[in-house]
Amino acid sequence: MSSFILNALLISVLVGVLLPIVGSFAFLRKSTFFGAGMAHTAFAGAAMGIALGIEPLLTATLFAIVSAIGIWYLTKSKKLTQDASIGVFFSVSMALGILFLSRTGNYASDAMTYLVGNVLAVTDTDIAAVFAVLLFVIAAVLMFWKELFLSTLSEELAKASGLKVDIISLWTMIIMSVAVVVTLKAVGTLLLFGLLVMPAAAAYQLTRRLASMIVVASLIGVFSGLVGTILSIYLDLPTGPMIVLVAFVLMAIAYRVKR
Amino acid sequence: MDVIVFDNVTIGYDGNPVQRGLSFGVKRGEFWAIVGPNGTGKSTLIKTIIGLLPPISGTVYVLGCPATHVCEHRKRIGYVPQMNEIDPMFPATALDIVLTGIFPKLGLFKRPSRKHVELALNLLDEVGLSDKADAIFRELSGGQKRRVLIARALMGKPEILIFDEPTAGVDVASEEQLVKLITKLHSENGLTTLFVTHNVNPILDHIDKVILLGVGFHVIGDRKTLFDREVLRRIYGREVDIICTPEQKYYILPEDHHHE
Ligand SMILES: Nc1ncnc2c1ncn2[C@@H]1O[C@H](COP(=O)(O)OP(=O)(O)OP(=O)(O)O)[C@@H](O)[C@H]1O
Ligand SMILES: [Mg+2]
Numbered sequence: 001m002s003s004f005i006l007n008a009l010l011i012s013v014l015v016g017v018l019l020p021i022v023g024s025f026a027f028l029r030k031s032t033f034f035g036a037g038m039a040h041t042a043f044a045g046a047a048m049g050i051a052l053g054i055e056p057l058l059t060a061t062l063f064a065i066v067s068a069i070g071i072w073y074l075t076k077s078k079k080l081t082q083d084a085s086i087g088v089f090f091s092v093s094m095a096l097g098i099l100f101l102s103r104t105g106n107y108a109s110d111a112m113t114y115l116v117g118n119v120l121a122v123t124d125t126d127i128a129a130v131f132a133v134l135l136f137v138i139a140a141v142l143m144f145w146k147e148l149f150l151s152t153l154s155e156e157l158a159k160a161s162g163l164k165v166d167i168i169s170l171w172t173m174i175i176m177s178v179a180v181v182v183t184l185k186a187v188g189t190l191l192l193f194g195l196l197v198m199p200a201a202a203a204y205q206l207t208r209r210l211a212s213m214i215v216v217a218s219l220i221g222v223f224s225g226l227v228g229t230i231l232s233i234y235l236d237l238p239t240g241p242m243i244v245l246v247a248f249v250l251m252a253i254a255y256r257v258k259r
Numbered sequence: 260m261d262v263i264v265f266d267n268v269t270i271g272y273d274g275n276p277v278q279r280g281l282s283f284g285v286k287r288g289e290f291w292a293i294v295g296p297n298g299t300g301k302s303t304l305i306k307t308i309i310g311l312l313p314p315i316s317g318t319v320y321v322l323g324c325p326a327t328h329v330c331e332h333r334k335r336i337g338y339v340p341q342m343n344e345i346d347p348m349f350p351a352t353a354l355d356i357v358l359t360g361i362f363p364k365l366g367l368f369k370r371p372s373r374k375h376v377e378l379a380l381n382l383l384d385e386v387g388l389s390d391k392a393d394a395i396f397r398e399l400s401g402g403q404k405r406r407v408l409i410a411r412a413l414m415g416k417p418e419i420l421i422f423d424e425p426t427a428g429v430d431v432a433s434e435e436q437l438v439k440l441i442t443k444l445h446s447e448n449g450l451t452t453l454f455v456t457h458n459v460n461p462i463l464d465h466i467d468k469v470i471l472l473g474v475g476f477h478v479i480g481d482r483k484t485l486f487d488r489e490v491l492r493r494i495y496g497r498e499v500d501i502i503c504t505p506e507q508k509y510y511i512l513p514e515d516h517h518h519e
Contacts, residue, residue, distance in 0.1 A: 028346070028348075028349065028350070143368050145370070146359075146362045146365065146369075146370075149351075149355075149359065150359050150362055152346070152349065153345065153346055153349045153351070153356070153359065154340065154344050154345045154346060155344075156311070156340045156344035156345075157338070157340060157344070157345070157359070159311050160309050160311060160333075160336075160338050160340070161359075161362055161363040162329055162333055162363055204350065207350060208350055208352070208395045209350055209351055209352060209355065210349075210350050210351055210355075213350050
């Protein structure tokens with residue numbers, strides 16, 4: 001097997017674990033739309049990096065983290081609701097992204113990769129980045145399990161228990177935006193949302209406790225990633241859409257099983 | 260010494276007062292009812308006592324500590340919030356939810372121990388849910404969910420128990436059982452109890468003091484205040500019936516379920 005196919009399979013497994021873990025929390029905290037918003041701001045950052053000849057991963061991270069903090073601040077200070085704040089950053093980033101895209105010249109196809117995703121385009125650096133973020137996320141979830149559990153169950157009880165709920169939500173937003181950035185190239189801006197939402201939604205139907213929901217969501221994510229990638233290689237079709245469609249079939253099955 | 264002391268306190272959000280000039284002292288072991296129409300500040304008062312909301316002016320002391328200080332006194336308060344503060348779809352067992360009650364007493368990165376699980380199971384037993392430890396929280400009835408949250412509030416071995424409308428939206432029989440549980444906790448363990456409710460009838464016999472909240476004003480007094488027609492009319496802005504049965508049981512009917 002050629003090394004780029006191995007890389008493709010490897011990244012689809014890593015992305016299949018990472019996005020459903022953060023997606024499970026986003027799903028329960030009712031902030032999945034935040035993930036969609038982050039994918040678009042990260043895309044704008046990547047397009048800027050390509051247009052200016054800077055490493056796109058860096059500019060995408062910068063864009064995503066700045067937007068995450070901006071959305072957190074606007075929401076927390078009650079200047080805007082969360083969905084409206086996301087809408088602002090979403091659309092302004094997309095406007096910038098498209099402007100940068102029009103300036104990428106010969107590299108337009110590189111930028112398009114970030115839009116639709118391509119597991120065959122990922123480099124060793126991309127894989128290392130996803131792996132590092134995945135380890136970090138798993139460590140954070142294990143270490144701050146109590147805080148995440150209680151603040152997701154009830155902000156009021158979390159506050160009454162002395163937790164700094166605002167800080168917890170800022171950190172979950174920053175971690176989510178970083179997870180989105182590193183997976184962007186593999187699954188693409190337009191399709192990333194699918195791996196964030198569908199494995200979590202399916203796992204929610206199939207399980208009864210938070211820990212098992214996260215584990216099952218990751219398994220569904222890995223399965224979708226692997227099967228989607230293999231199908232796309234054999235059928236010579238784009239990977240991102242195949243991964244999302246497999247995840248959708250699994251989610252549909254989960255909802256059938258549950259009824 | 261009073262366990263909760265309000266000295267000329269104005270409560271509200273972002274500098275907008277909801278109630279002004281609250282002054283009272285709650286003695287250890289007393290049972291206080293907090294009553295009034297929607298939006299008059301019952302939950303706001305509770306949040307101020309718990310320290311989630313700083314008072315706009317005046318001083319609030321709870322167990323000898325300023326309420327907003329994040330210090331040890333907070334762990335001695337058991338709080339059962341209004342049901343809309345809890346995500347009804349959260350995936351967890353009843354036992355998982357009860358165990359969150361010990362979280363404030365656990366250090367960073369620490370998990371509940373075997374001992375905590377035993378305590379949680381005992382508390383589930385105490386609230387009448389011994390067979391529901393592994394039941395899924397989101398699949399429990401409204402009354403059972405309240406019991407789980409009461410067990411949760413007891414995990415930290417509190418000295419003050421605070422209930423924000425624990426009986427809202429449950430049927431009459433479940434309400435009676437919940438009230439029985441809460442009054443039992445109060446009388447057997449001598450827990451200072453604050454109880455927000457729209458229906459004082461089931462707790463009339465247990466009330467030591469009441470805080471009646473109207474729109475922008477309040478009346479604080481003992482149980483008899485609840486039988487004062489004039490006070491009730493001002494608080495609710497309408498006529499309120501007081502019924503006295505031959506067995507000397509009083510019923511106050513402030514809700515809209517009669518003569519429309
Ligand atoms: N987070 C908030 N920010 C600003 N104002 C608020 C907030 N929460 C409540 N209020 C306002 O404060 C007032 C008192 O609200 P509170 O929730 O204390 O009423 P309540 O007596 O508990 O009513 P209910 O019986 O409906 O629970 C209301 O006018 C409400 O609109
Ligand atoms: Mg209230």
